[in-house]
Amino acid sequence: METIVQKYGGSSLAEDEQLRAVAERVAQCHRDGNRVVVVVSARGNTTSRLLSYAGKVNSNPDNRELDMLLASGEQLSASLLSITLQDMDIRSVALTGPQAGVLTCDSHLNARISTVDPRRMNRYLDEGAVVVVAGFQGETPDGDITTLGRGGSDTTAVAIAAGVKADRCEIYSDVDGVYTADPRVVPDAVRMNVISLPEMKTMAHHGAGVLNERAIDYALEQDVTIHARKAHGDGGETILSPEGGAGKARIVGVAGHDELLCVKFDESADADRLRAELDDYQFFVPEMAEGDSGICMIPRDQVPDPDGLAGDIRKEFPQGVEVSGSLATVSAVGYEAGKDDSIREAAVAMLAEKNIEVADIMVFEHAVTCMVDSKDFAAATRCFHDGFRIVNKEVADVA
């Protein structure tokens, strides 16, 4: 008998038929004799709808109250999935995040899980029930409701998997796993059978979607293996394994940020204040902003109003700060890729051969990143994917 945590995203639960299909998958896993915990997000566009309710009555609502509002969305989908399971004669108990024992810090809208107390979940699992948990939410030590930010239900699933000592953590979404590059940019990208968590974290940090970084951090910290799968229809999976990489200096995938907001500053800028201001937005390469001068890059798609933000920065920092938006990055990701000079050299040579100008090159532990003009983003991505010959088979063979 295995203990399995399954997580389903909101778009996989939007329609009633999807809800039923998800319940059927959960029911099968339970009938197969497993102990099953299911973590769910809010259905469809519920979260946006709730945010728009709040926006109509207050343009700057308190984060604490927003959390209470948003958490109701996952509460709804957890209870509904449990009700659907009961209709299939599966014993099922729904729990809010706080009821499931998910304790967090008090940073509302973007809380971190501190601990998961698994006792209540274990009690129901011991009784043979499926436990359905509202993802994306937890409780502060003071008993306030928190939410975990972007991709928070992934983090819930991983933290719960660690808490109940699960044998598997399956994360279901619209895609059947992690691809060697974004298939919309690189049509011959293939799904990986396996990727290491340090590599996946680097992929995510450098622009790949699929799973959020914090969930990966949890998985690394708690030694949780993740199976990334598609919620509906058949498909394979990618196993995200805590163990090392597919091999030193082997590139496993290409990630990238198109459309970056670049904030350059020199010695005349109030760098400390700028850094404080940008702290929330430094999703990418904050390392470059350490000195008295430097550059911060903010992916446009990770800011609600990037042009507004650019205007604000220009207004607040009239001295020594320059904001522009025509750059992109392309990263070749592989375990300890940054430690092998030949990868950096190959990257530069490949792009030069395609007449793609490299504005800068950055080396990270598990990636080599080239900064290029936005217009060259797709070409540079394909060039890396092709040049480093990233194929599923190779990766699978090594794993």
Place this chain on the structure above:
Amino acid sequence: METIVQKYGGSSLAEDEQLRAVAERVAQCHRDGNRVVVVVSARGNTTSRLLSYAGKVNSNPDNRELDMLLASGEQLSASLLSITLQDMDIRSVALTGPQAGVLTCDSHLNARISTVDPRRMNRYLDEGAVVVVAGFQGETPDGDITTLGRGGSDTTAVAIAAGVKADRCEIYSDVDGVYTADPRVVPDAVRMNVISLPEMKTMAHHGAGVLNERAIDYALEQDVTIHARKAHGDGGETILSPEGGAGKARIVGVAGHDELLCVKFDESADADRLRAELDDYQFFVPEMAEGDSGICMIPRDQVPDPDGLAGDIRKEFPQGVEVSGSLATVSAVGYEAGKDDSIREAAVAMLAEKNIEVADIMVFEHAVTCMVDSKDFAAATRCFHDGFRIVNKEVADVA
């Protein structure tokens, strides 16, 4: 500085303008220097919508999960009202029922409040914040979410008023108070300035809407004075006072149940099983079902499917049980009205004068009730209202 509990029903919060108008009323009360707790129901038809979601996936969902589903509706309206108050620069904290310290029994969908722990609310009130509480919900000692059934938010408001030792408990709804009779039946019915809680409980038990019986029980038990008011627009109020009546043997109002399901049984019926079966539905005159034979009356509007229920009873009790549905009751309510024979005599005489046949007459502590044919319901109600000369002025003068 007074401590005031205000409760707003779901239909008073349905539209955004209503939400804002309610917030404005709360804000004014707070600006006037009061400590304010607001109890809210789910907005508009939220509860029905949530129930219909559940109904689509399971025709017989578990009550525990339904409670978790339904409670999300009040959580939403509490956080939204708090967010609206914050937009008016009022410091405000929203709490779910469990966070507000509302502890209940574990009878899901129809739980009773056992205690209210006021500490958390008091802490916020001491800090000068408005506290907005999700009504209709609480928590079992095991940490499960419960809901309190029909009119549950009224009960929450009264229980919280007792918990925080409020000076006033104001219950806002679509009507501006309690009328001497249903104005749809008796056009010259007038609003009472004051009614005693024992009389109000009798009015509610015998068919008057406005406030649910359990909330009145709480108010009586905890010595809470209730001000029943209209949420929007101007209007007066009715004060529901724990103290005695307006005067012995004075009729203060007329209530009634049109369209009753009558279940008559004789000695050949399995009375114990029937009584157990009907226990959930005995909203009215359960006293008549004590012996080996008797009659139970179930107001049709308090059962989701009265004809279905009638069919079920006929099927399950083929012996000695008769179900019919053409009777109504009309009750003259007044403090200790049942102790004065002249009231019973007057009631019978009045109806006789109008040629209304009385099938039965029942005497209760605070009411005299006549059973009539459904077709005579309106006429009998008007006859009582007119005959007992029930006018606001008289009642107000005595109070």
